[in-house]
Amino acid sequence: MDTQITNKNPQMRYKQRKEEKPLMATGLSYNKSKALRDRLYALIFLGPSLLVLIVFVFFPMFRTLYLSFFLTNNLGKPTVFIGFANYISLLSSSAYLHSLQATFIYVIAVSCLTLTLGLLLAQTASQKVRGISFFRTIFSGTMGVSVSVAAIFWLFIFNPSVGMLDQLANLLHLPAINWLTQPGWAMTAVVISTVWMNLGFTFLIFFGAIQSVPSTLYEAAQIEGVSKIYQFFHITLPMISPTLFFVSIITLIESFKSFGLIDLMTAGGPDNATNLLVYRIYQDAFLSGNYGLASTESVILALIIAFFTFIQFKVLEKRVNY
Amino acid sequence: MKKINSYNSRPLLFLFLICIVLLTTLTGCSSAKADSKIQITFWHEMTGPAQVQLEKFVNEFNKSQNKYTVVPQFEGNYNEAVQKILNTHGTSASPAVFQSMDISTSQIYNSGYTTPVQKFINADNYNVNKISAVARAFYSKNGQQLSMPFNTSQPVLYYNASLLKKYDITPPPVDPSYSDISRVAQQLYARSDKKVKGLSVEIYGWLFEQFLANSGESLANNDDGHSGTPTAVNFSGTTAMTTMKWIQENIKSGAFMNYGSGSNAPTNEMAGFLSGKLGMFLQSSADISQLTAGTEDKLGITYYPHPDGQKSNGVSIGGASLWISNDKSRKVQRGSWEFIKYLMRSQNQAAWQAATGYLALNKDSQKEAVLQKLYQKNPAARIPSQQLARTVPNNTNSGIFMQGLIQERTLTQTAMEQIYDGKNIKSSLQDAEKQMNSYVKSLNQANK
Known part of the structure; x- marks a missing residue:
């Protein structure tokens, strides 16, 4: 009906647009057609990305949720509906709770160390000393290292027979540590490697943020005769707090999702000490073909990450100066 | 406004055309390649x-x-x-x-x-x-x-014959028992002044399965699945207990080297063996060419070890x-x-x-x-073929016909990791067994 009217009066439409009086008697139909056209445009422009999101994000998301309520057969097809049984069996399994605990230890250790060391390096590299640009390059160097290369590099260092650390311990008459085969040490080794990997990116972001703090603030502080440490905590930190917030969220989420180094260095062992949630999902889905259980684990992991991000937004954001 | 638009769209259009040209040539190439x-x-x-x-x-x-x-x-x-x-x-x-x-x-x-x-x-x-x-x-x-x-x-035992000769140790017999292996391991560790580890058994479910096969014990019920779908597994029977006790004793004496599990374990184990820091290890016969190419030392090979006081049943492949x-x-x-x-x-x-x-x-x-x-x-390269040829296939050495064996390996490996770390043998094995049984139950339910 509306379209008919507008089609009949093209002249009118033109006039209305010129006069910008959409609420006049005929304006109502014009308004509706404009809304229709807007929707059409929106569909044309957003449609493709919506389609991509549906295919690659929303469908897999709901499919995962769906699969988490089923037992899957050897072909990965859901066959038996079991309700929340997957969730119950997971949350009551000591192995899964162990993974959960290991993941929290790993995430907290990696996030804290990465943030502290990254900030320390960035602060050091911001000093105006001769030759500092060399160190700036070195500090951000790990950004260019791929996970597989890093894993090989660290495996060499941790090798029990011919490794660098083992030989060093020998030289100093210290007892040799089986870095990757003793539960506690394996976690330490993986944390060290991950922090090393993350450091380049964290350093670069912090460094950029520190560089952009107005120098007038420091000059004023110097005139007041304030110590460097005081300057760091009361000028630098508050000024870069948005960056700090951003990096802390990214690091947290990334360390929840750690996979490459774990797979290449310990494969989840020994005694599940480094079998983090993501690695467990991979094992259950792509090695054992147990898609139902793996989907359940994915849902739980998504909830955990969402919870932590929410907390960060609620608590940390209050301390951020924009 | 219009002018800017037309300027902007031109390179885009151009890119689009290039893409189409590239796509058509690529598909053309692949279709031209097919022959009769x-x-x-x-x-x-x-x-x-x-x-x-x-x-x-x-x-x-x-x-x-x-x-x-x-x-x-x-x-x-x-x-x-x-x-x-x-x-x-x-x-x-x-x-x-x-x-x-x-x-x-x-x-x-x-x-x-x-x-x-x-x-x-x-x-x-x-x-x-x-x-x-x-x-x-x-x-x-x-x-x-x-x-x-x-x-x-076939799984076999490798030993460094030159190293044993150097320390004047009699090599293990061709068909060794657990105590034969322990003897050589202890001697090597002691006589090398604790510089050379005697033995390594990789934390690998395949080797666990082979210990059972070689002593004629089933790992899964219904004759290892050869007479029907298995409904329960046996991780903590006599053979598993004896074998793990044997390994744990060697670990306690210091003569045993634990290289862990996963893809790095065999690599590290081989590196240790080739660099003369490890005297014996159990591994697949497929490693022979790498082991002979990597060292001047003479390589010795024996059959897979069996528990004391019984004949070997033969291992599966x-x-x-x-x-x-x-x-x-x-x-x-x-x-x-x-x-x-x-x-x-x-x-x-x-x-x-x-x-x-x-x-x-x-x-x-x-x-x-x-x-x-x-x-x-x-x-020595003849030994694996001989072991294969002399084995008479029966239900316990013809593999396990069962789904979910990847999970079985993951679980037995976790139990082995616990045992190698000094935990109680019985409870580690029973824990893995319990988890596998509940997994088998849901697996059979899903694949009915």
Whole structure:
């Protein structure tokens, strides 16, 4: 009906647009057609990305949720509906709770160390000393290292027979540590490697943020005769707090999702000490073909990450100066 | 406003056109490449020397006849390949013939996605008795050959003969018991002033299965699945207890080296052995070529050890077999079978063993010049073949016909990790057993 009217009066439409009086008697139909056209445009422009999101994000998301309520057969097809049984069996399994605990230890250790060391390096590299640009390059160097290369590099260092650390311990008459085969040490080794990997990116972001703090603030502080440490905590930190917030969220989420180094260095062992949630999902889905259980684990992991991000937004954001 | 728009859209349009041109040329290329031969896609998971030799076979097969072209494709590791095979079935991306690991046998069979090679064996009157009986038994069900055993290895014990000689230690006998091994390990550790570790047993579910096989104990009920779908497993029986106790005693004495589990473990273990820091280890016979190439030291090999006071039952095989998919035309399936037959030829099997250390399965291969030469150079290389030949297949040494064996390995490996770390043997094994039993229960429920 509306379209008919507008089609009949093209002249009118033109006039209305010129006069910008959409609420006049005929304006109502014009308004509706404009809304229709807007929707059409929106569909044309957003449609493709919506389609991509549906295919690659929303469908897999709901499919995962769906699969988490089923037992899957050897072909990965859901066959038996079991309700929340997957969730119950997971949350009551000591192995899964162990993974959960290991993941929290790993995430907290990696996030804290990465943030502290990254900030320390960035602060050091911001000093105006001769030759500092060399160190700036070195500090951000790990950004260019791929996970597989890093894993090989660290495996060499941790090798029990011919490794660098083992030989060093020998030289100093210290007892040799089986870095990757003793539960506690394996976690330490993986944390060290991950922090090393993350450091380049964290350093670069912090460094950029520190560089952009107005120098007038420091000059004023110097005139007041304030110590460097005081300057760091009361000028630098508050000024870069948005960056700090951003990096802390990214690091947290990334360390929840750690996979490459774990797979290449310990494969989840020994005694599940480094079998983090993501690695467990991979094992259950792509090695054992147990898609139902793996989907359940994915849902739980998504909830955990969402919870932590929410907390960060609620608590940390209050301390951020924009 | 309009002007800017037209300026902006021009390079975009140009890019778009380039893309279209590129796409059409690319598809043109690929379609021009196809010829009149029947194409057979072959998925495999071989790396290193085995991959080189396998691709050589493929080239030779393609040249030897003009009906088929085999296209080999590497698919990553065994575990991931299984999921890829199952997930692509029925699409154009799926393979016509594929290699799949030993423990996936039941899973691949139950998928119903394959044509048993028995069909072609019968059609051709192919003399299957030429092929090793133990290897065939692993991949058959109710007397029907499901797939053709291909790369096949046996677990053996390796020792550094030069090192033992240096410290004046009598090498272990050809068919050693656990205490024979302990004796050598302790002596080596003591006489080398604790510089050389005596023994290593990788935390590897396959080796755990072999301990049970060699003493004739089933790992799963219903005769290891050969007489029906298993409903429960046995991880904590007499053999498992004895074996783990034996390992833990060696660990306590300091003579044992734990290289852990996962893909780095065998690499580190081999590095330790080749650098003279480890005297003995249990591993697949497929490592022979790497072990002889990497060191001046003389390599010694014995059969897989067995518990004291009993005879060895013989170990089962490891490795993988070749399957024919049933989602391809009859002609393609026929071509796949021709390719399999080609690989099983006596001289090809001999060349395969010489190049890789996987065992020649064709009984005629032992007479081939290339193997005779190998044995002359290194007499110990004969041992794995002898172990294979002397084993009489029965239900406990013909593999476990059961789904979910990957999980079984993960769980036994976790138990081994706990035991190697000094935890209680019985509770570690029973814990794994309990978890596996509940997994088996849900697996059987889902696959009914």
